[in-house]
Amino acid sequence: MSSYELTRRERSVFNSLVRNFVNSAMPVASNILAKEVVENVSPATIRNVLMNLEKKGLVEQPHISAGRIPTDIGYRYYVNDLMKFEELTASEKNKIDTDLRHVYNENVETILHKACDVLSEISNQLGVVLSPKFYQGIFRKLELVRLSENKLLLVISISSGIVKTIIMEVKSRIQDHKIEQTERIINEKLAGLTLREIRDSIKKRMTDVSVGDKKLINSLTDAANEIFSADNDNIHFNGTSNIVVQPEFTDKDRLAKIFTLIDHQEVLLHILKSSTKMNKEISITIGKEHQEELIRNCSLISTTYKMGDITGTLAVIGPTRMKYGKITSIVDYIAKGINRLFS
Numbered sequence: 001m002s003s004y005e006l007t008r009r010e011r012s013v014f015n016s017l018v019r020n021f022v023n024s025a026m027p028v029a030s031n032i033l034a035k036e037v038v039e040n041v042s043p044a045t046i047r048n049v050l051m052n053l054e055k056k057g058l059v060e061q062p063h064i065s066a067g068r069i070p071t072d073i074g075y076r077y078y079v080n081d082l083m084k085f086e087e088l089t090a091s092e093k094n095k096i097d098t099d100l101r102h103v104y105n106e107n108v109e110t111i112l113h114k115a116c117d118v119l120s121e122i123s124n125q126l127g128v129v130l131s132p133k134f135y136q137g138i139f140r141k142l143e144l145v146r147l148s149e150n151k152l153l154l155v156i157s158i159s160s161g162i163v164k165t166i167i168m169e170v171k172s173r174i175q176d177h178k179i180e181q182t183e184r185i186i187n188e189k190l191a192g193l194t195l196r197e198i199r200d201s202i203k204k205r206m207t208d209v210s211v212g213d214k215k216l217i218n219s220l221t222d223a224a225n226e227i228f229s230a231d232n233d234n235i236h237f238n239g240t241s242n243i244v245v246q247p248e249f250t251d252k253d254r255l256a257k258i259f260t261l262i263d264h265q266e267v268l269l270h271i272l273k274s275s276t277k278m279n280k281e282i283s284i285t286i287g288k289e290h291q292e293e294l295i296r297n298c299s300l301i302s303t304t305y306k307m308g309d310i311t312g313t314l315a316v317i318g319p320t321r322m323k324y325g326k327i328t329s330i331v332d333y334i335a336k337g338i339n340r341l342f343s
Contacts, residue, residue, distance in 0.1 A: 004056055004077055011082065012037050013049045014058060018070050018078050022321050025247040027067035072287035072320060075299070079284050079324050086326040088333055092122055100337050108132070108162055108307070111341065113236050115314065115334055120239030123330050125318035126258075130272050131234040132305075132312035135196040137162060139228075142190070144183045149173045154220075154227060158195065159308050161342055166227055168220075174213050182212035186220065194309075199228040235265050235272075248319040254297050258317075261294040271295060272313045275302040282328050287320045301327050305335040307342040314338070 006014065016036045020028045030046040037046070050068050053059045058074035061067070070078065088096075096118050103114045112129045120127030137158030145153040147167065152174075156164045189205050190198050202224045206217055220227065240262065249255040261268055271292055275283045285300045299322055302315035314335050316327050 004058065004081075006053075006056075006077075009037070009039060009041070010049055010053060012039070013046060014053055014070075014074070014078070015082050017050075017053075017059065017068060018074070018082070021069050022323055025321060027062055027069050029067035032067070070320075072289065075286045075320055075324075076289070079286070083325045083328075085329050086323070088122075088326075088329055092330075093333065095122065096334055096337055100334075100341060104341055109234065109236075111338070112234075112312070115338055116236040116238050119314065119316065119330065119334050120237075120242060123239075123316045123318070123327050124242050125316045125322065125327065126237060126239040126243050126262075128268065128272065128313075128315045128317060129236040130269065130313040130315075131236075132162075132307050132310040134158075134162070134164065134310060135194065135199070135229060136310040137195055138309050139190050139193050139195060139198055141187050142183060144179050146176070146179065152179070152216075156195075156227065158310070161308060162310070168223070170216065170219065174216055178213040178216070182216050182220075185209055185212050186217075195228045199224050202228070235268060237262065237268075243318070246319050248297065248321065257294045257297065261292075264294075267292060267294060271300065272302065272315055275300055275315065276304050276313050282332060284324065284328070299324075301331050303331050303335045305338040307338070 013033055016033050017028045020032060020036075030043040030050060033046045033050075034041060034043045050059060053074075054061065054068065057071060058077055059068040060071050062069060099114055099118045100111070103111045109131065112131060116127045116129040118127075119129070140157040140159050143155040143157075145155065147153050150170050150173070152168045152170060154166045154168055156166075158164075186206075189209070190202070193201075203221045206221055209217060240259075243249055243258055244255070249258065271290070275285055281303060283300075283302045287299060288296050290296050290298075290300070295317070297319065298317050299320045300315055300317050301322075301324070302313055304311045305314050314331060316331055318327070
């Protein structure tokens, strides 16, 4: 809950101001608010209310003769105390469901790329999707497939239904029954462990194994960091053109910061991971609440999605002047759509 105590009139005026500013991107004058507030009050009374809201840090006046706009603190009060989730339209839900269904049989990265596309399109902001943490997955089985005399295909399946493949070179031909024995003993020893647990303990677990091909087992344990570790963090993003046309980014400095953020994916990665450490179903970080300077003119709405046992992050980045209630619903619906594909 917010620490601000507002009267009913102040709440009504402030709610109306946020709604008007989000829709118009123009400072909101008292005469406009006077027409919208339920109580029959004059513009002069509205001006007094706005002065009180300004003293509380919720609104500011960008120019002496201008109307008011919400501050970052004001947006936080709005999100915590006034925001209502806006239901997606039937056509929006259908668009999301259809797009995700069309890539259902594709690989994980293709699914996430499509999710990012539809997230950006419907939110009209910058959509960002971080690939799942592969190392969290629980190992189901390893398949060893001969490709040639000196090449094997390793197919690793985890309980979420995700498959990882690696081609391994071997120095000499291994007999088929030895490959089968190696595959079987590895599955017996490692089933039910997370990939991180396997990576950290496989050498110890395979030390006393007497069946299978010893050289192949040694090659697999020596390469455990590659085979059973997470892939490099992969970030999908789309909607740069949505950002460019926002009035806030006619300021060249602000626009340069958002492009720098996109170019420096390690910074964006850190921001996304930090946003999901708050243990909230939906995380909303507003403007100067961000520690990273490159995103302090923006808000970030993020959540986690699940692919069985493993999780990734899905988010929208846009100016602080955004439709928080609607975009929160979009982020939530798409994340749950991904969850359903892998449930």
